Amino acid sequence: MRPEDPKQRQRDAHRADDPASGPLTTDQGVVVDHTDDSLAVGERGPTLLEDFHFREKITRFDHERIPERVVHARGAGAYGFFEPYHSCAEFTKAAFLQDPSVRTPVFVRFSTVQGPRGSADTVRDVRGFATKFYTSEGNYDLVGNNFPVFFIQDGIKFPDFVHAVKPEPHNEIPTGQSAHDTLWDFVSLQPETLHTVFWLMSDRAIPRSYRTMQGFGVHTFRFVNAEGRGTFVKFHWKPKLGLHSLVWDEAQEIQGRDPDYNRRDLWDMIEAGHYPEWEFGVQLVPEEDEHAFDFDLLDPTKIIPEEQVPVRPIGRMVLDRNPDNFFAETEQIAFHTANVVPGIDFTNDPLLQARNFSYLDTQLIRLGGPNFAQLPVNRPVVPVRNNQRDGYHQSRIHSGTNYSENSLGGGCPAVAGTADPSAFRHLQERVDGRKIRKRSASFQDHWTQPALFWRSMSDWEKQHMIDAFRFELGKCVSMRVRERTVEQLTLVDHDLAAAVAEGIGVDLPERRDATPQPAPSPALSFENMKGDGSIATRQIAVLVADGVDSAQLAAVRDVLETAGGAVVDELAAHDGNVRDTDGAAHPVNRALPTVASVLYDAVLVPGGPDSALSVAADDAAVRFIRNAYRHGKPIGGLGAGAGVIGGLALDGIRVAGEGDGTVSDRGVVTDLTSGGSPEDFGRAFTEAVAAHRHWGREPVNG
Numbered sequence: 001m002r003p004e005d006p007k008q009r010q011r012d013a014h015r016a017d018d019p020a021s022g023p024l025t026t027d028q029g030v031v032v033d034h035t036d037d038s039l040a041v042g043e044r045g046p047t048l049l050e051d052f053h054f055r056e057k058i059t060r061f062d063h064e065r066i067p068e069r070v071v072h073a074r075g076a077g078a079y080g081f082f083e084p085y086h087s088c089a090e091f092t093k094a095a096f097l098q099d100p101s102v103r104t105p106v107f108v109r110f111s112t113v114q115g116p117r118g119s120a121d122t123v124r125d126v127r128g129f130a131t132k133f134y135t136s137e138g139n140y141d142l143v144g145n146n147f148p149v150f151f152i153q154d155g156i157k158f159p160d161f162v163h164a165v166k167p168e169p170h171n172e173i174p175t176g177q178s179a180h181d182t183l184w185d186f187v188s189l190q191p192e193t194l195h196t197v198f199w200l201m202s203d204r205a206i207p208r209s210y211r212t213m214q215g216f217g218v219h220t221f222r223f224v225n226a227e228g229r230g231t232f233v234k235f236h237w238k239p240k241l242g243l244h245s246l247v248w249d250e251a252q253e254i255q256g257r258d259p260d261y262n263r264r265d266l267w268d269m270i271e272a273g274h275y276p277e278w279e280f281g282v283q284l285v286p287e288e289d290e291h292a293f294d295f296d297l298l299d300p301t302k303i304i305p306e307e308q309v310p311v312r313p314i315g316r317m318v319l320d321r322n323p324d325n326f327f328a329e330t331e332q333i334a335f336h337t338a339n340v341v342p343g344i345d346f347t348n349d350p351l352l353q354a355r356n357f358s359y360l361d362t363q364l365i366r367l368g369g370p371n372f373a374q375l376p377v378n379r380p381v382v383p384v385r386n387n388q389r390d391g392y393h394q395s396r397i398h399s400g401t402n403y404s405e406n407s408l409g410g411g412c413p414a415v416a417g418t419a420d421p422s423a424f425r426h427l428q429e430r431v432d433g434r435k436i437r438k439r440s441a442s443f444q445d446h447w448t449q450p451a452l453f454w455r456s457m458s459d460w461e462k463q464h465m466i467d468a469f470r471f472e473l474g475k476c477v478s479m480r481v482r483e484r485t486v487e488q489l490t491l492v493d494h495d496l497a498a499a500v501a502e503g504i505g506v507d508l509p510e511r512r513d514a515t516p517q518p519a520p521s522p523a524l525s526f527e528n529m530k531g532d533g534s535i536a537t538r539q540i541a542v543l544v545a546d547g548v549d550s551a552q553l554a555a556v557r558d559v560l561e562t563a564g565g566a567v568v569d570e571l572a573a574h575d576g577n578v579r580d581t582d583g584a585a586h587p588v589n590r591a592l593p594t595v596a597s598v599l600y601d602a603v604l605v606p607g608g609p610d611s612a613l614s615v616a617a618d619d620a621a622v623r624f625i626r627n628a629y630r631h632g633k634p635i636g637g638l639g640a641g642a643g644v645i646g647g648l649a650l651d652g653i654r655v656a657g658e659g660d661g662t663v664s665d666r667g668v669v670t671d672l673t674s675g676g677s678p679e680d681f682g683r684a685f686t687e688a689v690a691a692h693r694h695w696g697r698e699p700v701n702g
């Protein structure tokens with residue numbers, strides 16, 4: 001039994017009572033006996049206008065779409081809960097951050113940014129990570145991304161940035177891609193974009209799964225405690241499974257093989273009971289330290305390095321329920337950065353200030369009027385009492401007066417008394433100044449933090465970034481755009497600029513990078529975010545054929561699935577069954593032609609000489625293993641299966657004599673010479689799978 005969840009109770013009350021039996025009716029409830037032919041004059045004559053059923057059916061169909069989100073149009077979402085580890089009363093009075101025994105329902109929507117609703121999931125892009133907390137004090141929305149920084153500093157530039165990154169206006173190309181002239185033109189002219197562009201060129205921009213990416217609130221917000229004391233706060237979500245991404249070559253292939261890759265993964269894992277989980281963390285800065293940094297806390301293009309201000313874990317979020325209806329819930333959810341609760345407040349970050357205008361405005365057009373908060377997914381779980389009633393799509397029947405103050409309605413709803421602690425009160429920040437349009441001098445360093453990011457990357461991460469810059473700029477037609485971008489890169493790191501310049505046919509620039517360069521922040525590298533060594537939910541492909549050693553395979557599966565929590569799929573040239581070494585029927589999960597190695601995290605070739613021989617002779621199976629190898633994935637071989645891998649002569653791999661049940665530095669694990677038990681092998685393979693990727697194989701991005 002799940003604990004009582006007020007949001008689920010509310011959803012249940014909103015469920016359509018579509019009758020399980022009874023005839024089809026019109027919207028007016030009139031019974032219909034025929035819906036396949038329109039009313040016409042004779043069998044071959046014209047359709048009649050009086051066919052109200054036909055007209056209603058078509059009209060309703062014509063109006064089934066609402067405008068998609070102008071950005072973040074493609075998304076996937078789920079319900080779940082948040083619970084704090086301990087009370088955060090010292091810093092905030094927010095009710096949902098006080099009591100570890102209180103679970104707050106949430107809905108999270110993940111999204112890509114550039115592409116339309118129907119675009120592919122695995123594009124190089126920022127991912128949205130928006131959370132609506134249905135708290136006991138009203139809705140709180142943390143509308144974040146999977147990068148901790150943003151492309152621009154002031155919201156007034158958002159339309160320019162979005163126009164530049166979106167498909168170009170004359171031909172609406174490219175879809176879901178940043179590799180085009182207008183984006184890089186903008187980047188090369190606006191160095192404030194650079195830091196986020198560095199994140200965009202990293203593997204952070206191609207997450208393996210929504211379940212394995214971080215989330216960030218981006219802006220500096222404020223916590224406010226019961227005494228009215230403010231503390232600056234940055235919000236972080238850390239995935240329990242660790243941070244894992246795709247490689248670019250793989251991401252591109254998945255766009256064709258399974259454009260719904262990330263969406264499907266989220267859905268399937270929740271359906272299977274593998275509930276994704278994130279730890280919620282905060283970086284706290286006392287108000288008096290506002291100016292203690294060499295960047296401005298109000299500048300959304302900057303991070304506070306975790307080494308400088310550690311992330312304190314304060315709670316966890318679990319997503320454990322898929323929506324019932326994509327349109328009603330995932331599409332109609334309306335986030336708004338200004339949806340805050342007592343204890344959380346804004347700062348003067350000019351990007352945040354603009355967002356506080358934009359999100360309400362956009363919902364008015366997208367959801368067709370001002371009553372969208374009545375939609376079930378948007379409704380708070382606490383009472384709503386106010387005088388805002390009329391307008392499109394009012395779905396409730398209010399009675400009584402609709403103005404304040406009133407005496408005729410008994411004075412209801414009355415405002416909370418000044419002593420009522422449950423009311424939201426803005427932090428009384430003192431602000432003096434002249435009305436000006438001017439960027440603060442404290443916002444002007446656009447190069448140190450990209451350098452910090454670059455210098456924090458491991459060698460393979462740097463190589464992937466160089467490849468990404470070369471790919472993106474190599475797609476730009478304008479040589480001037482390429483040159484100007486490289487000029488900007490020289491201000492960050494000369495070696496990077498030189499490597500990119502060489503790949504895109506631009507003259508090698510002079511060394512201009514600033515010294516001293518910032519000290520690396522290890523927390524930024526994938527190398528330090530691998531998770532807890534678990535292989536839970538990793539997808540492992542096992543290539544089988546007639547003659548598979550099913551007893552040995554069962555023992556290994558036991559380690560991987562029962563102990564490790566991995567998801568194992570057995571793939572053969574055809575669906576149905578193969579025969580095992582004893583001639584018994586051995587079930588297959590998927591036919592090889594319907595899948596590809598890019599859809600799995602690891603591949604295993606089990607023993608049984610006949611099975612191994614058939615795998616080695618099957619082009620699709622061999623391609624599968626080679627691709628897994630190219631993409632840095634763990635590869636396992638058992639018995640004769642190890643021989644198959646050895647036989648492929650994968651670059652630099654010696655299997656025979658080396659496969660002793662331990663993890664090789666290239667993530668190839670076999671039991672060939674060890675005589676090791678399947679259990680030993682299972683454990684060693686588990687270690688290789690936990691590492692997720694094994695770099696040092698080249699080329700990985702080819």
Ligand code: HDE
Binds near residue numbers: 216335355
């Ligand atoms: Fe958004 N953004 N944004 N954004 N944003 C929207 O709201 C906007 C920004 C983010 O799953 C829109 O309902 C402006 C930063 C997410 O429904 C729109 C500015 C961050 C989502 C809008 C920003 C985000 C949106 C489009 C600069 C990360 C998807 C439809 C001032 C911290 C939410 C909608 C969902 C969506 C405006 C910048 C994240 C137009 C004006 C920074 C995750 O209102």
